[in-house]
Amino acid sequence: MAASIEFRIAAELSVNPRQVVAAVGLLDDGATVPFIARYRKEATGGLDDTQLRTLEERLGYLRELEERRAAILASIQEQNKLTPELRASIEAAQTKQRLEDLYLPYKPKRRTKAQIAREAGLDELAAALLADHRLDPQTEAQRYLKPAFKTEQGDDNPGVPDVKSALDGARAILVEQFAEDAELLAGLRTHLQDHGVLVSAVIEGKEDAAAKFRDYFAYSEPLKNVPSHRALALFRGRKEELLRVSLKLPQDPEASVMPAPQSVNDAMNGCELKIAARHSIGERGQAADAWLLQTVRWAWQVKLSWQLEAELLTQLRERAEEEAIRVFARNLHDLLLAAPAGPRATMGLDPGLRTGVKVAVVDRTGKLLDTATVYPHVPRNEWDRTIAALALLARKHGVDLISIGNGTASRETDKLVAELIRKHPELKLTKIVVSEAGASVYSASALASKEFPQLDVSLRGAVSIARRLQDPLAELVKIEPKAIGVGQYQHDVSQTKLARSLDAVVEDCVNAVGVDVNTASAALLARISGLSATLAENIVKYRDEHGAFPSRAALKKVPRLGEKTFEQAAGFLRIMNAADPLDASAVHPEAYPVVQRILADLKRPAREILGDGPTLRKLDPAKYTDERFGLPTVRDILRELEKPGRDPRPEFRTAEFKEGVEELKDLQAGMILEGTVTNVTNFGAFVDIGVHQDGLVHISMMSNTFVKDPHEVVRAGEVVKVKVLEVDEKRRRIALSMRLDEAAPRPRAGAGADGRRELDSRPAKPFKRPPEPQGGGAMADALARALKRS
Known part of the structure; x- marks a missing residue:
């Protein structure tokens, strides 16, 4: 079965099965996606990190599918009901939904009305009426009357006291039979997906409270066309009990014209027609047709419409969540890989009015040098005094950049710094407004408390604002990804799925850039391939006790950092100014012998070769391949030697806000x-x-x-x-x-x-309130009508 999983993933990714087999083997062996994508290209045929993330996700789903398949087969086998045909259908099922549909008739359930009817022998009546539409239900039911009795299990059974009870029991059996027909369910589900309309209306009396949802007060849109953001808005409105959301069929008739059908032409909707067609009901106008058609309508209104509406709305929510998470992940990726200002002394300003502007100065490595709180704005208005204080701090610490948080009083503080720069041109300061999203989360975190135990929480935010200008990636990894706030409806989606997706993005970004192991925080190191939070702490502790790591090999002295971990992490860790310049590059230590062969051919040391593009581009990569390192790896090595330690992030640039436009x-x-x-x-x-x-x-x-x-x-x-x-x-x-x-x-x-x-991009026309048809939305009324007719 494992082989079939790998072949299926290969087909979905449009790659060779051998690539998937290799990737699955590496993942199962504990390798991370960044490591496989970067250093195992020969094995996987060059699968990139996006393909590998998809592969990893699908692998988990399909393995769960196989586990569920085995459990279902075992359950049905125990019931002695596993026929060769059923086994074949279960083994051919490609989704969890299909598996559950097939399992429905055999799934252990409570004692239902249908089960009670079967105990009374009414399954024979139901089967007879469904098989022979010429039979008269009233006459046929007379044969199944039976007094109350006790079952073999000791349960009380009311028996079949009259014809109505016999027909009600037979109907309950058929309704359950229709609802457990896997092929019928698949057809109805597809019909609803293709033709269903999502409808919403404001709950009466809540118009004012629901003002922000006013575009959904009388809304309808084909289910298949509903985009992620509208779906999540609708679900939020429903959750807050402001909107009524339901799934309809456009041809469903009005409640006022819903008599018991006498033929398939009597105002039946598309799904009811499909149920009827499944058993050729109503095609010849025979004696049992009217009763059977009413049973069909009952099955749809009372059982199937509820069930399928719940399923399809759940699927819509899941798709909407997946899309919202994908959008969030992509935004987070872009934000984490935003251009760094670089190692320059920076002053961070966390603006405020009454509470003052919090100031923190960090050196070029991000080390905190000084803090202050100034009050340039209302109510204290110490404008000139603040400019003097900031100038003194900037001069004292050689500040190059001033990073201003974009929260409350941001523009007022920006104006203040502009005047500081005009009054003190000799300081050669540059101001930049940065997003302070998540800074308050970091300030109150255990990590910030550990890093600055004596520092006031409000001042920690200013430190974060300064550092995120120097290196957004290094600072933002300290904040829970979802707290950075670059998603849509992020609080409405599965928080587990969101966290897993965002953590993968952070891991990919950190490893794409690489980390200076002698300056990185434990939070940043913990995102490196193969390193856990504990190992990251051990690295920092070892560094604090023994000084800077002189080489990558020295990392092996860190407690609990074994060969496997070293293999996963070493290529993403940088040792600047090491004796071996390769330790500052993305060349993995396992590939150093390849570089040595290149240097031997060129008869020049590594320091002379690094950055020498013209010389390196003349080399033939194929000459340096061997049984372990193929062309992809050698080409990567040559590119890295040409631009050692290259940063994939763009060049630093800032927006210039227009003077006088502040509110x-x-x-x-x-x-x-x-x-x-x-x-x-x-x-x-x-x-x-x-x-x-x-x-x-x-x-x-x-x-x-x-x-x-x-x-x-x-x-x-x-x-x-x-x-x-x-x-x-x-x-x-x-x-x-x-x-x-x-x-x-x-x-x-x-x-x-x-x-x-x-x-949204829909035509600029008002929503038309649709009629209130039968389907998922008005089920209580439908049930009452059906009960009355029966």
Whole structure:
């Protein structure tokens, strides 16, 4: 079975099965995705980290599928009901849903009405009426009357006192039979997926409380077209008991015209027709057809519609969550790999009004040098005194950069620093506004408390703001990824799945950049391939006790860091200024012999070769391959020697906020501004233009050409130019455009459930409140009608 799993994954990834077999073997042996992607290309045929993450996820799912398959086969076998045909169907099932459908008739269940009816012998009546539609139900039922009795298990059975009880019992048996028909369920599920309409309405009397969901007060959209952000908004509204959300079929009739059907033409919906067609019910107008058609309607309204609505809405939520998590992961990836300002002395300012502006100065390595609290704003207004204090700190510590958090009083503090720079040009300061998302989370964390036990919590935030300008990746890894806040509806998705996905992103980013083992924090080291939090702490402790590591090999002296861990981690750890310059590169120690053969051919030492592109590009990689290292690895080695320790992150650049534009009231339609992308969603990108409220560039306003995915145009942390389209001061919303060369039409606005603007690309027309058909939404009424008719 394992082999079939690997072949299936290979087909899904469109790769050779040998690649998947090799990758699975490495994963099972404890290798990490970054290590396999970077240093085992020969084994996997060059599978990249994205393919490997997908492979790892699918491997887990398919192994769970096989475990469930085995359990189901064993259960049915114990019941002596496992036929060759059933076994074949179960073994051919490709999804957990299909497996559970096949298992339904054999799944242990409580004593149902259908089971009680079977005990009374009514399964024969149900089978007879379903098999021979010429039979008259009333007449046939007379044959099955039976007094109350006790079953062999000692349970009381009411028997079959009259014809109505006989037909009710037979109907319960058929309803359960229809609901456990795997093929029928698959067909109904597909029909609903293709034709179902998601409908929502505000709960009466809650219009004011649900104001942020007003676009969903009378909403309908084909289920298959509902995007992630709208689905999550609907589910949030339902969870908050403000919206009623249901799944309908467009051809479902109104409640007022729902008589018991006499034929298939009597206003039956598509799913009811499918149930009827499964058993050729109603095709010839025979005696049992009316009763059977009513049984079909009963099965749909009372049992199947509820069951399938719950399933499909759950699937919609899962798809929406997966998409939201994917968006969050991609934004986090871009934010973590944002351009670092580099090792420069930096002053971090955490703005505030009444509580003052918190100041922290760190040296070029991020070490805290000094702190202060100043009060330039209301109510104390110590403007000049603050400028003097900041100038003194900057001069004392040789500050190059001033990092300003973008929270409350950010623009006022930005204006303060601008005046500081004008008054003290000799200091040669540069100011940058950075996102302070997650800084407060870090400040109150155990990690911050351990790093700065004597420092006030508020000042720790200023340290974080300074460091995240120097190296966003090194600082942001200290914060729980979901606290960084670059997702959509992140609190509405599975927190376990979100954490797992974001942790993988952090791991990939950290290992893509590499880490200086002699300066990195334990939090950063813990993200390196093969290293646990405990091993990271051991490395830092060993470094503190014995001084800087002189070489990669010296890492093996760290307690509990064995050969396997060293193999996984060494290539991503850098030893700057080591005796062997290769220790500062991404060349793995296991491949040093390859480099030695290259140096022997060139008759030059490593320090002379590193960075010598013209010489290295003349070499033939094939000459240096052997049974262990093939062309992919040798090519990687040569590229690394050409640009040793290269950083994959872009060049540092900052947005210049426009002078005099500090609040919403300062904005005017038509303004061209520079800003920083803070978040990218499926419907557009949010941009910080320096007015304490991010504006939204809707997907339709991102380019003069069609944009399918906003991530194709911008990424989190990128500096962009935008045009102001409209400002809604009351609702604190800003519509922006990246189409600067035209007066772009205003996109249609939709209400985001999180209070921020959420636009979508649907036509600008009001939602039409759909009729209230039968289906998942009005089941209580349908049940009452069905009971009345029966």
